[in-house]
Amino acid sequence: MSARAQSGRRIVRDIAHARSGDKGDTSNVNVWVYDPADFALLKETLTAERVKRELGALVRGDVRRYVIEHLHGLNFVMEHALEGGVNASLNLDSHGKSWSYLILQMPLAGRSSKAPPRA
Amino acid sequence: MNGHRRAFRIGTGAGFSSDRLSPAVDLAQRGGLDVLVLECLGERTVAFAHRDRMLDPRKGYDAHLDRRMRALLPVCKSAGVTIITNMGAANPRAAAERTLTIARELGFSGLRIACIEGDDVSAQIAPDHPLLGEPGTLADVGRPIVGMNAYLGIDSVLPALREKPDVVIGGRFADPSMYLAPLVHHFGWRHDDYDLLGAGTLVGHLLECGMQVTGGYFADPGIKDVPDVAHCGYPIAEVASDGSAVITKLDGTGGCVTTATVKEQLLYEVHDPASYLTPDVTADFSKVAIGQVGANKVAVSNARGHERPRELKVTVGFDGGFLAEAGVSYAGPGATGRARLAVAVLSARFDEIGIKSARRIDVIGVDSLFATAGVAAEESRDVRVRVVLRTTDRNEAELMLWEVESLLCCGPAGGGGYRGRITPAVVTKSVLIDRGLVRPRTEMHVA
Numbered sequence: 243m244s245a246r247a248q249s250g251r252r253i254v255r256d257i258a259h260a261r262s263g264d265k266g267d268t269s270n271v272n273v274w275v276y277d278p279a280d281f282a283l284l285k286e287t288l289t290a291e292r293v294k295r296e297l298g299a300l301v302r303g304d305v306r307r308y309v310i311e312h313l314h315g316l317n318f319v320m321e322h323a324l325e326g327g328v329n330a331s332l333n334l335d336s337h338g339k340s341w342s343y344l345i346l347q348m349p350l351a352g353r354s355s356k357a358p359p360r361a
Numbered sequence: 362m363n364g365h366r367r368a369f370r371i372g373t374g375a376g377f378s379s380d381r382l383s384p385a386v387d388l389a390q391r392g393g394l395d396v397l398v399l400e401c402l403g404e405r406t407v408a409f410a411h412r413d414r415m416l417d418p419r420k421g422y423d424a425h426l427d428r429r430m431r432a433l434l435p436v437c438k439s440a441g442v443t444i445i446t447n448m449g450a451a452n453p454r455a456a457a458e459r460t461l462t463i464a465r466e467l468g469f470s471g472l473r474i475a476c477i478e479g480d481d482v483s484a485q486i487a488p489d490h491p492l493l494g495e496p497g498t499l500a501d502v503g504r505p506i507v508g509m510n511a512y513l514g515i516d517s518v519l520p521a522l523r524e525k526p527d528v529v530i531g532g533r534f535a536d537p538s539m540y541l542a543p544l545v546h547h548f549g550w551r552h553d554d555y556d557l558l559g560a561g562t563l564v565g566h567l568l569e570c571g572m573q574v575t576g577g578y579f580a581d582p583g584i585k586d587v588p589d590v591a592h593c594g595y596p597i598a599e600v601a602s603d604g605s606a607v608i609t610k611l612d613g614t615g616g617c618v619t620t621a622t623v624k625e626q627l628l629y630e631v632h633d634p635a636s637y638l639t640p641d642v643t644a645d646f647s648k649v650a651i652g653q654v655g656a657n658k659v660a661v662s663n664a665r666g667h668e669r670p671r672e673l674k675v676t677v678g679f680d681g682g683f684l685a686e687a688g689v690s691y692a693g694p695g696a697t698g699r700a701r702l703a704v705a706v707l708s709a710r711f712d713e714i715g716i717k718s719a720r721r722i723d724v725i726g727v728d729s730l731f732a733t734a735g736v737a738a739e740e741s742r743d744v745r746v747r748v749v750l751r752t753t754d755r756n757e758a759e760l761m762l763w764e765v766e767s768l769l770c771c772g773p774a775g776g777g778g779y780r781g782r783i784t785p786a787v788v789t790k791s792v793l794i795d796r797g798l799v800r801p802r803t804e805m806h807v808a
Contacts, residue, residue, distance in 0.1 A: 259585055259621060261578070263630030266494070266791070272628035274621065300734035308634055313624055313651060319632045325733055328405065329681065329788040332721035332749045335730045344734055 255346035258284055262342040267327035269301075269338040271345050274315040281314040287351040293318055297344060300325070318345065368599035368607075369547050371540055371564070374433065374444075375399040376571025376595075378406050378423060382432055384572075384614065388595045389436040391611055396543045397437060399429060399446035400536050400569050407533055408678025408787035410450035411508030421452030422459070430463045438472065438527060445518070445529045445539045451508055453478050453532045457806050460528060464808035472808040475521035477531035479801035482675055482794055483509040493674070493791040504679035504788060511675045511794055514640025516552075517801030518542035524805055533676070535639045537565030540598075548602045558642035559666025560604025563649060566637070567608055567626050567661065568596050574608060574626040575657075576616030589615025605662035607654060618657040627651070640673055642666040672793040681786030682753035687765035688725075690745040690778040699773035700724045700744045706772055707748060710764050718752035720761070745778070751786065758783045 254260075257280040260273040273288060275281045290307040303321025310317065324338045325331040372394045374385030378401040389397055401423045414421025423429070426448050437444055449456035457476035464472045486509055488500035499506065510533035519542055521529050541561040544550065550557045567574050572593045580587040587593075594614025600606040608618055627646060631637055635647040645665040654660045691699045704722050711720065723729040726744035746768075750761045762781035769779055 255581075255584065259579075259581070259625065261625040261629055263628075265630055265632070268632070270628070270630065270632055272625060272631075274624045276621070297734055306632075308647075310628075310634060310647065312648070313627075315624060315628070317628045317631065317634060330719075330751070332719060332751065333730065333733065334723065334725070334747065334749075340730045344731060344736065347736075 252350045253346065254284070254287060254348050254350060257350065258346070260342040260346050262339055264324055264328065264337045267322050267324045269320045269323040269341050270317060271320070271342050272315060272317045273345060274313065278314045283350060283352065284316065285309065287348065288316055288318070288345065290318070293320070293345070296348065297323075300344075368601055369544060370394045370597060370599055371396045371398065371543060371568070372597045373398050373400065373568045373571045373595050375401050375429070376569060376573060377401065377403065378425070380571050382425070382429060384593065384595050385429070386432050386436055387614070388597070388611060389433055389440060389442055392597055394440070394442045394597070395547070396443045396445055397433070398539045398568070399444065399448060400539065400571070401425075402447040402450055402533065404676050404789045405787055407450055407510050407676060408507055408789055410452065411678055412785065412787070414451045415507065419455050422450045422456035423448035426456055426459060427463060430460050431467065434464055434467060434469065434472070434528075438469065443527060443529065443543070445543065447531055447534050447539065449476070449530045449532045451481070451510075451532060453530055457530050457804075460530060461806045461808050469808045472528070473524070473526045474528045474530060474806040474808070475524060475526040476804045476806060477513070477517055477521055477529065477801055478804070479517065479799060480510045480513050480531065480533040481508065482511045482799060485798045486675065486792065486794060490792050493793055499677060499790070499792065502679055502788070502790060504681070507678045507680055507787065509675055509677045511673045511799045512640050513799070513801050514538045514669070515542040515545055519546055521803040522546040524803070526805070535641070536569040537562045537639050538641055540565030540568055541641055544600055555642050555666035555668060556664075557604045557666070559644040560662075560664045561600070562637070562639055562642055562644040562666070563646060563661060563664035564598045564600055564606050566644075567623065568598055570626065570629065571595055572616060573629065574622055575610045575618050576622055579622050579625065585621070587615070587617055591615060604664065605660065607658050607660050609658045618659050620651050620653050620659055623651050623659045623661065638670050640669065642669050671796070673796055673799055675792045675794050677790045677792060679788040679790070681788040682751065683755055683758045683783050684786040685750040685752065685758035685761050685781070685783045686747065687762045687781030688745050688747040688779070689765060689768050689772070689776045690743070691773070691776055692743045693775065694742065696742050696744050697724065697727055697740050699775065700746050702773045703746045703768055703776065706768065707746070707764065711761070714760055714764065716750065716757060716761055716764075718750055718754070718757060720748065720750045723747045755783065
């Protein structure tokens with residue numbers, strides 16, 4: 243059963259795919275929409291401020307968002323986001339490989355996946 | 362330069378130290394490759410390799426070197442494929458000598474193995490050297506240093522390629538440089554043509570993690586389905602003289618090469634897409650064009666580049682003491698409640714018996730990977746209590762394991778499946794070093 247069927251609310255995973263990587267205590271997650279028509283919704287949903295707000299207990303440092311407009315993707319660089327990094331983390335997933343799904347499970351902004359971008 | 366109308370074909374036969382071997386043999390046999398790269402080294406892998414070398418001066422190279430060379434040398438030699446690898450890890454010379462022995466045992470005569478050393482810069486860096494990206498010096502870390510390796514670029518590999526080697530083996534090459542070097546050698550790209558160096562670096566970046574660009578690490582059933590994941594093929598790049606490339610894989614292998622798999626890898630472990638630093642170039646991936654040009658064929662172009670960084674990055678490995686982990690599982694009705702009681706029991710007992718080092722207790726199944734993020738946990742009927750401890754005191758690690766195992770008789774009902782282990786740990790930091798202090802050198806060994 244998809245997350246949408248369970249909660250009735252669409253999540254980022256319904257329109258986009260993502261991969262996490264680590265360097266030291268910095269995690270990056272790149273996120274790409276399947277359908278370019280959903281890119282405006284993705285950009286509206288996933289702001290650097292929202293990622294920092296929702297994951298602030300984990301992400302202790304700054305969040306930067308890079309927009310790759312022509313490929314319809316976003317890259318989030320999250321500082322101090324790996325519980326000290328692979329050297330110090332006590333998390334079973336010390337590389338933060340699963341962090342992509344922290345982003346993918348976030349509910350989409352608005353109500354429709356095809357909502358036009360806000361003017 | 363000889364025209365170079367034909368694309369240069371470069372493949373990956375390992376994207377990390379534990380990567381699969383049999384698809385690499387398949388690729389070497391059927392891929393029509395010029396070069397096969399085996400990328401087997403991470404920041405921590407090299408630190409662990411230094412520890413191995415301290416215990417035995419003949420060791421400190423990739424644990425699977427024997428198996429990989431025995432399987433790949435015969436097929437690569439008969440297909441005319443040059444192997445380029447960082448399997449030398451902390452001891453390239455021992456790895457080259459071991460490869461030479463294997464080549465002779467396999468009956469080769471005249472096989473040429475280029476050994477590249479010089480990435481070990483422990484003699485060039487003093488304890489008061491400042492850390493990169495954080496305050497303090499190496500001495501301030503307060504732990505014994507196990508090794509220091511500078512990231513070597515293409516200028517360390519090119520002299521070896523000019524001597525027509527069958528195998529190039531070294532240690533801490535920057536991963537993309539193992540791909541860029543044979544491209545520069547083959548096409549005669551200038552060392553200051555940064556756009557071409559950026560394009561070749563993109564090829565290396567996309568291929569260096571092996572199947573991560575051909576459908577590995579991608580499948581999410583029902584959403585992102587990948588055919589025959591169990592038999593995923595390693596990637597091939599068909600590179601043109603202008604640096605553009607087609608990423609593909611062998612027919613008859615599992616996995617898939619799509620614009621989606623290539624995009625996920627494009628920014629894997631990349632921060633600013635316009636500024637990806639290697640020893641060779643500051644690569645710019647921000648304008649890269651990606652297009653599907655056939656089944657399992659994706660064209661990439663338009664990577665750019667700027668001048669290379671003035672200094673080289675060095676990874677410094679320190680003794681990290683021990684990582685101790687232990688666990689007990691609970692299943693059935695009330696499993697989560699019983700696990701939570703076990704956590705409470707352990708927390709109380711650890712304080713009483715003097716477990717003071719950094720520790721954490723998870724309930725796997727409800728509250729583990731996303732625990733710090735505070736993502737809501739749900740009830741589960743099959744959970745595992747996991748305890749982890751980082752310590753420099755082996756006795757403390759053993760006491761922790763003992764306490765967790767004691768739950769079998771002293772803890773909540775129905776606990777089973779105790780496992781515990783203590784493993785040596787390393788800590789790594791980065792520093793920068795003047796390029797002039799790093800002097801790579803090549804030595805040819807002929808079987």
